[in-house]
Amino acid sequence: MTESEGQPLSNQGNFPRPFQTPDRVTSIVDNEHIVRSAFTNSPQKGFEALFRLYYLPLCSHAVRFVYTREVAEDIVGEVFYQLWKTGSYATIQHTYRTYLYAAVRHRAYNYLRDELTGNRTPASLDDIDETSLDETPQTLIEYDETFQRVEKVIHELPPQCQRIFLMSRFENRKNQEIADELGLALKTVEAHMARALQQLRRVFLPIGLFLFLPFH
Structure with a gap:
């Protein structure tokens, strides 16, 4: 499923205007260059640019895996918070886009795992291994299939059982x-x-x- 992008940074503030082109890949490269340039001039400005560019698209992406917009926003907000707090934005070797989407996916799946099993695993970006960000199309398919299987099982539970389970795991009752x-x-x-x-x-x-292990 396609991951929608935010508005170009050139339309969001006083940043250099990238060359206008309908080519999606070129647009991603241009935005990446602008964000990295902003980080070079000022980490705070770079982080603000990164947040403006990706916060809303990441929330839309996360809501595919969790049940409410509020939870999706919490997940994305925590990813950005950890990214800033740990200073790991300065050591990212992949594109910021790749890093953020992968981090949100892993955190969303960990949230789902924790809600379903009742186990709470502290989440942190401190120990992220960037080699785990090399997600293949097959990996992304497996993510989607896993979520669909979980959703199918929940929907096939007897009504009373399903209601009790959702009240317990998703309403924290x-x-x-x-x-x-x-x-x-x-x-x-x-x-x-x-x-x-x-x-x-x-x-x-x-x-x-492997899909449900903490994101280290």
């Missing part, structure tokens, strides 16, 4: 709260959660864990 709201016994809620997690594990195990 405790089992007792769910039981009280739905008028169910606590053990009934726990049984539904166990069933949902069992179904999801059957999806994860054949795929392998």
Whole structure:
């Protein structure tokens, strides 16, 4: 699926105007050059340019993998925050675009994994290995297929089981709260959660864990 780009930087502030061309690749190269030039003059200005160029497209990209715009914005915001806090913007060897899209994808999948399993893994960009950013078309297909499998399993759960699972994992409700709201016994809620997690594990195990490991 195509990753939409933001408006050219030349239309967003007092930056050099790149050569206007309909060619998408040339546009990406021009924007990359402008951002790197801005970083050379001032890290803060470079970071502001990077944020203006990619924040909205990255949010639109992340929302494909998570269930709400708010979560997508949180994920993208955290990627930018870590990028600035760690100073890793100064050592990126790939294009900024490649780095940011890959980082958002990994963080979105880690979020999905954590929400489904109930395990919380601290996320950081401190130890990113840029060799892991060399994503092939096949890797991107596997990402999409994994998400689709997870979504299919959730949608195929019995209605009551699905509702309880989503309340637990995506509304952060405790089992007792769910039981009280739905008028169910606590053990009934726990049984539904166990069933949902069992179904999801059957999806994860054949795929392998590489997609769901922390992004190091």
